[in-house]
Amino acid sequence: MDQGDKASVGKTWEWLSTSVWGGMTHLLAVYRQLNEEGMLKLAGRPDFRKQAPTKALCVLASIEVLYLWKALPNCSLPNLQRMSQACHTVDDSSVVGLKYLLLGAIHKCLGNSEDAVQFFQRAVKDELCRQNNLYVQPYASYELGCLLLDKPETVARGRTLLLQAKEDFSGYDFENRLHVRIHAALASLRELVPQ
Numbered sequence: 001m002d003q004g005d006k007a008s009v010g011k012t013w014e015w016l017s018t019s020v021w022g023g024m025t026h027l028l029a030v031y032r033q034l035n036e037e038g039m040l041k042l043a044g045r046p047d048f049r050k051q052a053p054t055k056a057l058c059v060l061a062s063i064e065v066l067y068l069w070k071a072l073p074n075c076s077l078p079n080l081q082r083m084s085q086a087c088h089t090v091d092d093s094s095v096v097g098l099k100y101l102l103l104g105a106i107h108k109c110l111g112n113s114e115d116a117v118q119f120f121q122r123a124v125k126d127e128l129c130r131q132n133n134l135y136v137q138p139y140a141s142y143e144l145g146c147l148l149l150d151k152p153e154t155v156a157r158g159r160t161l162l163l164q165a166k167e168d169f170s171g172y173d174f175e176n177r178l179h180v181r182i183h184a185a186l187a188s189l190r191e192l193v194p195q
Contacts, residue, residue, distance in 0.1 A: 097126035134172035
């Protein structure tokens with residue numbers, strides 16, 4: 001991403017966070033617009049038209065959009081810290097896996113690899129998310145695998161997690177996007193450690 005894209009992402013987060021803390025109606029409109037444009041799938045999400053979401057769920061949804069757009073690494077340190085604090089306030093059991101996935105991604109961006117590993121492990125183990133957010137476990141396995149590839153002593157476990165994310169899960173939102181990421185990670189691993 002170039003500097004213009006980074007500034008745009010920062011402005012997007014500022015606008016989303018202002019909308020969330022200033023009024024959920026704006027965020028819901030953005031969320032629905034993204035869905036209509038095919039940029040975001042809401043499969044498995046609560047139907048916000050039938051029941052108004054809580055403020056915490058709106059915050060989680062906005063952070064989820066940034067994660068799926070791979071925009072979290074371009075957010076400022078203060079915004080990442082605010083996002084982490086906001087995730088910690090979510091207590092809805094139906095989105096615990098998503099909460100842990102997002103916390104792992106945020107801590108990875110903050111450079112807290114040990115915390116990120118713990119959050120990704122929690123997301124992988126959350127069975128309830130399999131019913132509500134099917135993509136959480138494979139994405140958490142991928143993210144955890146990538147973190148483990150960074151240390152020579154855990155490369156084998158990281159590779160195993162990447163392969164599990166690719167082979168053990170199917171039929172979830174954003175599956176093709178994750179398969180591309182897994183393929184790229186495995187290809188870069190082959191360049192570093194020839195098989």
